[in-house]
Amino acid sequence: MTDSARAYFDSFLGMAGGPGRRARDFAGKVREDLRTGSEQVREHGTRTAADVGRLLRAELDAGLTRLGVATQADLDDLNLRLEHSEEQIRDLRIRLAEAEARANAASAKPAQQAEPRAAGTPSPAPDATMEPIDDEEDEDA
Numbered sequence: 001m002t003d004s005a006r007a008y009f010d011s012f013l014g015m016a017g018g019p020g021r022r023a024r025d026f027a028g029k030v031r032e033d034l035r036t037g038s039e040q041v042r043e044h045g046t047r048t049a050a051d052v053g054r055l056l057r058a059e060l061d062a063g064l065t066r067l068g069v070a071t072q073a074d075l076d077d078l079n080l081r082l083e084h085s086e087e088q089i090r091d092l093r094i095r096l097a098e099a100e101a102r103a104n105a106a107s108a109k110p111a112q113q114a115e116p117r118a119a120g121t122p123s124p125a126p127d128a129t130m131e132p133i134d135d136e137e138d139e140d141a
Contacts, residue, residue, distance in 0.1 A: 061071045072080075 064071050
């Protein structure tokens with residue numbers, strides 16, 4: 001009985017061998033298709049969410065502009081221009097302080113030289129050299 005059951009079982013598995021293999025191959029293909037499909041859906045969903053966010057931002061900015069309200073991009077641009085202007089002012093203040101120091105030093109030298117001279121000799125005029133401000137020409141253009 002065991003031998004006949006084994007024979008029956010072997011013949012049954014022999015018949016199911018080809019279709020079983022095809023079923024396993026088909027299941028593997030379906031699994032792979034589902035995996036790639038789910039990855040594509042996830043990527044598409046991410047792109048769609050980003051696109052909707054950009055579209056919403058553009059519409060909101062357009063609406064604020066029509067109302068005359070500054071957008072974040074406008075504020076960022078103004079902040080950059082303000083920082084640039086503050087840096088220029090700092091540079092100009094430094095140059096002004098240096099020019100004043102040179103002018104004071106130049107006026108102090110003739111006064112020190114005038115003391116040993118005779119009363120009848122005129123003292124030479126102080127050399128006041130101030131550098132022109134180049135940045136003002138750039139801003140006007």
